[in-house]
Amino acid sequence: MNRIYITLIALAFIISCDSAKNVTKTHVASTKIEVLRNAFFIDSLTVKKHLYTLASDEMEGRKSGTPGIEKAAKYIENEFKRIGLSTFDDLETYRQTFNFKPRKGKEEITSANIIGVLEGKSKKDEYVIISAHYDHLGNEGKGDDKIYNGANDDASGVTGVLALAEYFKKVGNERTILFAAFTGEEMGLIGSTHFGKGIDASKFVAGINLEMIGKVPSFGPNTAWLTGFERSDFGKIIQKNLVGTGYQLFPDPYTNFNLFFRSDNASLARLGVPSHTFSTTPIDVDKDYHQVSDEAETLNMTVITQTIQAVAKGTESIINGKDTPTRVLLEDDKKQ
Incomplete structure (x- = not known):
């Protein structure tokens, strides 16, 4: 037994x-x-569709205050609606419309930031903003090709914003995410500055800005660099989350270009938000920067797609409330 x-x-x-x-x-x-x-939520076909649309001749160089940027604004709005984003604050639409006078020019310009919101779950009163600027230089170039298409600068970044909006809509988010396409960056960070004046910066835990992510970095494939790396621990959090993925994030190697203060992240950073810009472009040797040759065909779809995927993975713990970056340090740079 x-x-x-x-x-x-x-x-x-x-x-x-x-x-x-x-x-x-x-x-x-x-x-x-x-x-x-x-x-599969971030695929190269979707990336290519967004990029080629925003950088097409039809958009006429997307200069603020022109019919071209209006076409781009409508495209972004339609994508936000398709994805299912809500509007920001008390706005009735995705547009945050305002007037401003450019540094070079006497006439007032009417333009708009395009903002969509994905409300968080357990930490919906804490905000993360994912941004890029959708304006460029217009169609006043010299020679046969007069259109500054701005494929890398910054249709690539806006492509990232749209792809990440769709991604987080599907995978979920604990903190509330704002997806912003800023206007007037090329005229002096006009759109992001206007946005910053109307927010409670203490509620924003991080700013994720995408700028010129369409070319292989000087560090090689599967890499990107981050502006202002030393100003908060935001970059270290991203590096930690990317361990084992085969993708690496490096500090900005072009510190003499003062890039931290030359993109829309600066508008929030000046308010204390740990807001930084991701980029891949070797800006010191980029022959297409602010040239009519900045066309979609010159960009690497694999680089853009992999960078967007890396941003999604790298910021995951911030989006879901597990990590909170330290507030940004500006020191004497506040005067810049």
């Missing part, structure tokens, strides 16, 4: 172990499937 009892116990143990192994295998398999499923 005892032998039979012991045998039954042993048999039950073996079955239990096999079941546990099967459960573990199933869990691992399902985890891999989930990872693969998430990866």
Whole structure:
């Protein structure tokens, strides 16, 4: 009787172990499937569609206050609506419309930031903003090609904003995310400055700005660089989250260009928000920067797609409230 009892116990143990192994295998398999499923949320075909649309001749160079940027604004609005984003604050539409006078010019310009919101769950009163500027230099170039298409600068960044909006809509977010396409960046950070004047900066835990993410960096493939890396621990959080992915983030190697203060992240950083810009472009040797040659065909779709995927993975713990970057340090640079 005892032998039979012991045998039954042993048999039950073996079955239990096999079941546990099967459960573990199933869990691992399902985890891999989930990872693969998430990866497909950001695909190169969607990236190419956004980029080629925003950088097309039809957009006429997207200069603030022109019919061209109006076409781009409508495209971004339609994408926000398709994705299912809500409007910001008390705005009735995705547009934050305002008037301003450019530094060079006497006539007032009417333009708009395009802002969509994805409300958070457990930390909906804490905000993360993902941004890029959708304006460029217009169609007043010299020669046969007069259109400054601004594919890299910054249709690539806006493409990232749209792709990330769709991504986080599907995977979820604990903190509220604002997706912003700013106007007037080329005229002096006009749109982001206007936006900053109307917010409570203490509620914004991070700013993720995308600028010129369409070319292979000087560090090589599967890399990007971050402006103002030393000004908060934002970059270190991203690096931690990217461990094991094969993608690396480096500090801005072009500190003499003062890039931290030359993109829209600066408008929020001046308010204390740990707001930084991701880029891939070797700006010191980029022959297409602010030239009519900045066309979609000159960009690397793989670089753009992988960078957007890396931003999604790298910022995941911030979006979901597990990490909170330290407030940005400006020191004497506040005067700049």
